[in-house]
Amino acid sequence: MSTRKPNDFKSELKPIWCPGCGDFGVLASLYRSMADLDLDPSQTVIVSGIGCSSRLPHFASTYGIHTLHGRPLPVAMGVKLANPELTVIAVGGDGDGFAIGAGHFPHAARRNVDITYLVMDNEIYGLTKGQASPTSLYEQKAPSTPFGNPEDPLNPLALAISAGASFVARGASFNTKALTELITQAIEHKGFSYIDAMSPCTTFNNTQESWKDAVTDVAPEHDVTDRVQAFDLALRGGFALGILYRQERLSQTERYKAILEKAKPSDVDTMLDGFNARKGAAIGKPA
Amino acid sequence: MSARHSVVVRLAGESGEGVISSGDILTQAAARGGYYTQTFRTFPAEIKGGPCMYQFRLSDEPIWSHGKDVDLLVCFNQEAWDLNWDSLGPEGSILYDVTEVTIPDEYLPRARPVRMEELAKEIGGSLRAKNMVAVGAVTGVISFDTTPIEELVLRRYAHKEGVADANIAALHAGADEAADLKGRYPLVAPVEVEEDRMLISGNQAIAVGAIAAGVDYFAGYPITPASDILEWLSVRLPQTGGLTIQCEDEIASLASVVGASYAGAKAMTATSGPGLSLMGELIGYAGTAEIPVVIVDAQRGGPSTGLPTKTEQSDLNQALYGSHGDAPRVVIAPVSVEDCFFATIDAFNYAEQYQLPVILLTDQGLATRLEVIHRPDTSQIELTPRKTSKGVARDEYKRYEYTPDHVSPMGIPGEPNGMYVATGIEHDEYGHPAYTPEIHLGMGHKRWDKLEPLKTTGRQAAHGDAHPTDVAFIGFGSTFGPVREAIDRLLEQGLSVGSFYPRILMPFPADKVIDFVKDAKRVVVPEVNFTGQLARLIKAETGIELESVAKCDGLPFTAEAIMDLVTQEVAA
Numbered sequence: 001m002s003t004r005k006p007n008d009f010k011s012e013l014k015p016i017w018c019p020g021c022g023d024f025g026v027l028a029s030l031y032r033s034m035a036d037l038d039l040d041p042s043q044t045v046i047v048s049g050i051g052c053s054s055r056l057p058h059f060a061s062t063y064g065i066h067t068l069h070g071r072p073l074p075v076a077m078g079v080k081l082a083n084p085e086l087t088v089i090a091v092g093g094d095g096d097g098f099a100i101g102a103g104h105f106p107h108a109a110r111r112n113v114d115i116t117y118l119v120m121d122n123e124i125y126g127l128t129k130g131q132a133s134p135t136s137l138y139e140q141k142a143p144s145t146p147f148g149n150p151e152d153p154l155n156p157l158a159l160a161i162s163a164g165a166s167f168v169a170r171g172a173s174f175n176t177k178a179l180t181e182l183i184t185q186a187i188e189h190k191g192f193s194y195i196d197a198m199s200p201c202t203t204f205n206n207t208q209e210s211w212k213d214a215v216t217d218v219a220p221e222h223d224v225t226d227r228v229q230a231f232d233l234a235l236r237g238g239f240a241l242g243i244l245y246r247q248e249r250l251s252q253t254e255r256y257k258a259i260l261e262k263a264k265p266s267d268v269d270t271m272l273d274g275f276n277a278r279k280g281a282a283i284g285k286p287a
Numbered sequence: 288m289s290a291r292h293s294v295v296v297r298l299a300g301e302s303g304e305g306v307i308s309s310g311d312i313l314t315q316a317a318a319r320g321g322y323y324t325q326t327f328r329t330f331p332a333e334i335k336g337g338p339c340m341y342q343f344r345l346s347d348e349p350i351w352s353h354g355k356d357v358d359l360l361v362c363f364n365q366e367a368w369d370l371n372w373d374s375l376g377p378e379g380s381i382l383y384d385v386t387e388v389t390i391p392d393e394y395l396p397r398a399r400p401v402r403m404e405e406l407a408k409e410i411g412g413s414l415r416a417k418n419m420v421a422v423g424a425v426t427g428v429i430s431f432d433t434t435p436i437e438e439l440v441l442r443r444y445a446h447k448e449g450v451a452d453a454n455i456a457a458l459h460a461g462a463d464e465a466a467d468l469k470g471r472y473p474l475v476a477p478v479e480v481e482e483d484r485m486l487i488s489g490n491q492a493i494a495v496g497a498i499a500a501g502v503d504y505f506a507g508y509p510i511t512p513a514s515d516i517l518e519w520l521s522v523r524l525p526q527t528g529g530l531t532i533q534c535e536d537e538i539a540s541l542a543s544v545v546g547a548s549y550a551g552a553k554a555m556t557a558t559s560g561p562g563l564s565l566m567g568e569l570i571g572y573a574g575t576a577e578i579p580v581v582i583v584d585a586q587r588g589g590p591s592t593g594l595p596t597k598t599e600q601s602d603l604n605q606a607l608y609g610s611h612g613d614a615p616r617v618v619i620a621p622v623s624v625e626d627c628f629f630a631t632i633d634a635f636n637y638a639e640q641y642q643l644p645v646i647l648l649t650d651q652g653l654a655t656r657l658e659v660i661h662r663p664d665t666s667q668i669e670l671t672p673r674k675t676s677k678g679v680a681r682d683e684y685k686r687y688e689y690t691p692d693h694v695s696p697m698g699i700p701g702e703p704n705g706m707y708v709a710t711g712i713e714h715d716e717y718g719h720p721a722y723t724p725e726i727h728l729g730m731g732h733k734r735w736d737k738l739e740p741l742k743t744t745g746r747q748a749a750h751g752d753a754h755p756t757d758v759a760f761i762g763f764g765s766t767f768g769p770v771r772e773a774i775d776r777l778l779e780q781g782l783s784v785g786s787f788y789p790r791i792l793m794p795f796p797a798d799k800v801i802d803f804v805k806d807a808k809r810v811v812v813p814e815v816n817f818t819g820q821l822a823r824l825i826k827a828e829t830g831i832e833l834e835s836v837a838k839c840d841g842l843p844f845t846a847e848a849i850m851d852l853v854t855q856e857v858a859a
């Protein structure tokens with residue numbers, strides 16, 4: 001039974017988001033999920049990039065690392081590999097994760113880095129005042145796409161499934177109860193958990209009402225262990241909320257643990273002995 | 288012919304012909320036999336084909352450069368001759384493959400054909416043994432014991448039935464070639480050979496130095512000429528309980544190093560110029576968020592893809608200034624293979640002490656050359672611990688607290704009282720985003736003032752006269768060796784010469800430089816780049832008059848070239 005309350009995870013800083021911003025709902029869900037899981041704040045690290053949503057670590061009373069635009073995933077990986085005991089949650093927006101940081105996403109997924117990645121997807125760049133993002137719709141008008149967006153949007157869920165994420169889900173900021181449950185399951189999952197949290201930007205791309213109308217639940221008969229079904233749901237399933245895919249597979253942490261167990265213990269003096277010129281140092285080979 | 292103290296051998300051929308492995312074997316055998324050696328190699332940026340060259344110098348006495356005039360040039364093919372004939376010393380001899388190479392008439396008196404391909408096929412059983420014939424021919428001419436080579440061959444091919452025997456047969460066959468040159472370069476035998484000698488490259492010295500410094504985490508992306516460090520630590524770091532990972536790019540490498548260090552690990556990455564460019568933004572981040580990281584830059588020829596397999600010292604500006612804003616860092620340039628070991632330990636100590644990025648600058652020449660050094664004394668190593676939030680009361684904890692030494696206690700996840708948010712945004716003492724003029728100025732001071740002590744306490748390198756009156760040399764990194772050798776010869780000639788090598792280039796020890804040159808008639812700054820980056824730095828920091836000797840041909844300086852600078856006046 002958890003002794004912690006969601007409020008215990010609030011920092012003394014108040015969110016600087018616009019009134020009505022979806023990120024409030026995501027943050028509230030995260031507080032509640034951390035409380036439900038009874039996470040020790042000093043053993044929890046929230047990692048973010050740059051953007052409106054990436055300010056989130058400042059609003060939580062855990063350890064946090066507010067990194068560079070697009071870089072939360074490799075930073076989070078370093079944190080987790082250095083100390084596997086920590087609970088590591090990466091957060092950010094769609095621009096941070098799928099434009100500038102897109103190069104890191106498939107690698108975090110295929111490595112099955114044991115972290116949770118929560119993307120607040122508003123299909124727009126909010127902090128820079130409304131330009132099109134990688135998830136903006138075709139023909140969407142924005143300051144940088146005055147003739148309508150000539151590009152098709154990226155599908156983060158399909159990308160996550162194809163790249164090897166072992167937990168893939170969609171939630172929505174306006175459905176905090178379900179989102180809390182998804183975050184909880186994602187944190188509990190061993191391996192790379194990706195949650196696409198629909199989180200409307202009420203200032204520059206107010207999709208709140210249309211999204212509320214569009215969302216459905218993932219059908220109860222959907223088999224979350226079937227990757228092809230999950231991929232189909234990601235591509236053709238509209239805005240189904242819930243878990244699309246879940247796979248049990250060794251996490252990066254477990255794989256490196258196995259490497260450490262295989263390595264024959266040594267020390268610097270033994271290694272220096274290996275270079276002894278008189279005994280025939282093995283050139284070029286770390287034998 | 289009287290015995291000599293030093294012989295320079297150059298092997299040249301096409302990539303894939305075994306030129307590099309021949310050089311390695313000869314170097315290893317020489318080191319085993321008690322000789323000091325230093326090597327220099329160039330190879331093409333392609334895997335198969337293209338010219339490659341391996342030069343090694345051996346001596347019974349300590350040596351500081353790879354030598355200029357080649358005593359024995361071994362040509363595996365025609366191109367090897369065409370590209371390398373001008374490296375021959377006035378007395379130098381030539382060994383060449385009889386079926387592949389035509390030597391001009393005027394060189395024929397000192398050239399001897401070797402049946403490299405013929406004997407390889409006939410006795411070695413395969414064209415692949417060509418390099419062993421060449422190695423044998425070299426041992427015949429400079430007369431050193433082939434026993435260590437045989438042992439090495441046996442060890443290298445122990446798992447392949449018959450291959451070792453065939454190679455040894457090819458080696459012996461080669462030794463009988465060029466019979467009339469036998470013993471042409473008799474070497475003074477080493478007198479005292481200490482048991483603590485090691486044969487090691489700059490990259491290896493850095494990797495094992497990192498282990499000595501207690502590295503926990505290494506992340507890297509393959510890039511010439513730094514990949515050895517990634518490969519070596521992939522094997523070795525897990526043996527000490529640490530972890531090495533190959534990332535998707537250099538940005539991810541440094542980002543994960545930042546994350547690991549944030550979590551309390553001693554963390555490092557290694558790259559070359561192009562990778563350092565990609566890391567630029569994160570260097571500013573680590574400086575601002577005050578997270579210790581070590582970044583090795585094994586410089587290669589630039590700009591852009593440049594000369595990936597050749598040497599240059601042209602990343603100095605990028606190491607000093609790369610990244611936007613006034614981004615603090617320490618830049619340290621080891622001056623020898625031995626120093627690569629100690630500079631790596633220094634780099635970790637400075638990173639941990641000052642909580643910022645430390646860039647360790649080497650270059651292709653230093654990174655890949657093999658050198659005989661004495662085993663570093665690990666019992667003398669002192670490691671600097673990071674100042675952490677341990678023992679600080681929670682309600683008093685400020686991550687970026689202003690302190691007398693400008694270094695603040697770092698909270699490490701897991702510590703109950705150290706919770707904070709690391710950030711690259713300007714922040715107050717708590718790490719909360721804050722943008723007032725007072726805070727930006729205060730934090731700017733904090734980020735830079737903490738480095739001031741290093742200007743006086745940092746260990747620098749020097750050789751010769753402490754206050755030379757004739758010529759004062761100032762350089763950085765790998766030019767130290769040839770300059771040192773030149774200084775020794777010039778001192779013997781009665782000149783007052785000396786060198787001062789700031790190992791720590793940021794923060795720059797301007798006062799020490801000004802003091803060093805105070806009596807000098809000439810100040811000469813040799814460096815391997817196009818624009819004279821160090822000379823500009825020295826001028827900016829000290830205002831002293833100097834002669835910039837920027838050489839940019841992808842090759843390291845020789846001691847002879849440095850001597851020439853003294854005997855021939857250089858335009859300022």
